[in-house]
Amino acid sequence: MTNLPSAGANMMPTLFIQGFGFGNAATINIQLTFYFNSNTFTNPKASNSGTYSPPITLAQENGKVVIFIDSKINYQRFHVSAWGSGLASETAANFAGWTWADTTLFSEATSIKTVPYINKFDGTVYLPDSVTVLPEGRFGISTLTPRAPLDVSTTIADTITAVLSRLPEGHYYGRGTMLGVHAVNSTPHYSPSFAIEHYFYGYKNSAINFCRGNSVQGGFMTFSTNDGTEKMRLDASGNLGIGTGTTTLGKYKLTVEGAIGARKLQVTQGAWADFVFAPNYQLPNLYEVDRYIKENCHLPEIPTEKEVKENGVDVGEMNMRLLQKVEELTLYLIEQQKTIDELKKIIQR
Numbered sequence: 001m002t003n004l005p006s007a008g009a010n011m012m013p014t015l016f017i018q019g020f021g022f023g024n025a026a027t028i029n030i031q032l033t034f035y036f037n038s039n040t041f042t043n044p045k046a047s048n049s050g051t052y053s054p055p056i057t058l059a060q061e062n063g064k065v066v067i068f069i070d071s072k073i074n075y076q077r078f079h080v081s082a083w084g085s086g087l088a089s090e091t092a093a094n095f096a097g098w099t100w101a102d103t104t105l106f107s108e109a110t111s112i113k114t115v116p117y118i119n120k121f122d123g124t125v126y127l128p129d130s131v132t133v134l135p136e137g138r139f140g141i142s143t144l145t146p147r148a149p150l151d152v153s154t155t156i157a158d159t160i161t162a163v164l165s166r167l168p169e170g171h172y173y174g175r176g177t178m179l180g181v182h183a184v185n186s187t188p189h190y191s192p193s194f195a196i197e198h199y200f201y202g203y204k205n206s207a208i209n210f211c212r213g214n215s216v217q218g219g220f221m222t223f224s225t226n227d228g229t230e231k232m233r234l235d236a237s238g239n240l241g242i243g244t245g246t247t248t249l250g251k252y253k254l255t256v257e258g259a260i261g262a263r264k265l266q267v268t269q270g271a272w273a274d275f276v277f278a279p280n281y282q283l284p285n286l287y288e289v290d291r292y293i294k295e296n297c298h299l300p301e302i303p304t305e306k307e308v309k310e311n312g313v314d315v316g317e318m319n320m321r322l323l324q325k326v327e328e329l330t331l332y333l334i335e336q337q338k339t340i341d342e343l344k345k346i347i348q349r
Contacts, residue, residue: 010089011036021074021077027051029048040111041058045116047118048117054073056068057105057115140152159182166178169201173202179197194209197228203227207223209221217236235249241255242255245257269316269317284300299325302321
């Protein structure tokens with residue numbers, strides 16, 4: 001309890017509360033100000049350059065101003081000093097003879113006001129090897145020269161530099177259950193430099209990995225699931241591989257190792273097999289087709305089994321070739337039917 005009177009008082013003191021809490025091994029260095037007039041605490045503020053900020057409440061008790069520090073951490077030591085600028089209630093006698101007691105506020109306390117903490121640092125603030133704040137609004141963590149509004153740096157490879165979110169389940173196992181940013185490494189080539197990773201009970205589940213190429217460019221991305229194993233890759237040329245388990249995706253924009261399920265697949269083609277029905281189309285002689293099949297064991301203009309195994313099948317091109325054979329077969333059937341009809345007429349004569 002202070003000796004600052006509250007009844008009809010008019011004051012604007014500044015108080016310094018300094019000390020140490022042995023129970024939490026924390027320093028306390030608080031500057032407290034308030035304006036008191038007409039039995040009201042106006043704009044109370046506290047700032048703290050220590051490592052512990054206990055809750056502070058102002059009130060009136062028995063005609064005096066009371067400062068209530070709501071903290072029961074063991075072995076806290078305080079030193080309090082104060083001064084005033086010379087308002088009516090800021091005489092020297094009112095700043096002497098203050099007492100303290102280990103108790104809560106009296107039930108008769110009035111004008112109760114909770115004091116908010118306000119800390120502001122202008123200019124450039126350096127906390128060596130930890131945090132830097134520049135006056136132009138750049139905030140750096142582990143860097144003294146931030147180059148962005150938020151710049152998180154590290155000089156240690158394989159480090160989680162930022163945790164974006166945590167869950168309580170599994171919190172005390174390894175890295176816990178969290179989504180974080182991982183600064184992996186700058187070497188070797190074609191390996192992750194950074195990653196956004198999901199951990200559960202300290203085990204990596206899934207990740208988006210940002211990988212470097214062979215030089216300052218050539219980067220690519222991989223996607224991991226289950227136990228952090230790569231399942232998909234988007235290479236530097238924009239080719240996408242799913243389940244391929246390889247660093248080289250070849251010439252295809254999409255490479256899939258395994259089955260693809262779809263309700264509909266549309267393949268665009270630059271040409272189609274309608275040329276078979278053109279008046280000048282030379283329909284292959286069936287005897288020549290027969291000889292070709294006996295010699296090659298496949299239809300003309302259709303790839304062999306070996307070619308398919310080595311090069312795969314162009315679905316659009318193959319559909320056109322198969323349609324071409326169907327259309328040729330249709331023409332053969334039409335000619336055959338005409339021949340049958342002519343023979344029927346001869347027989348009926």
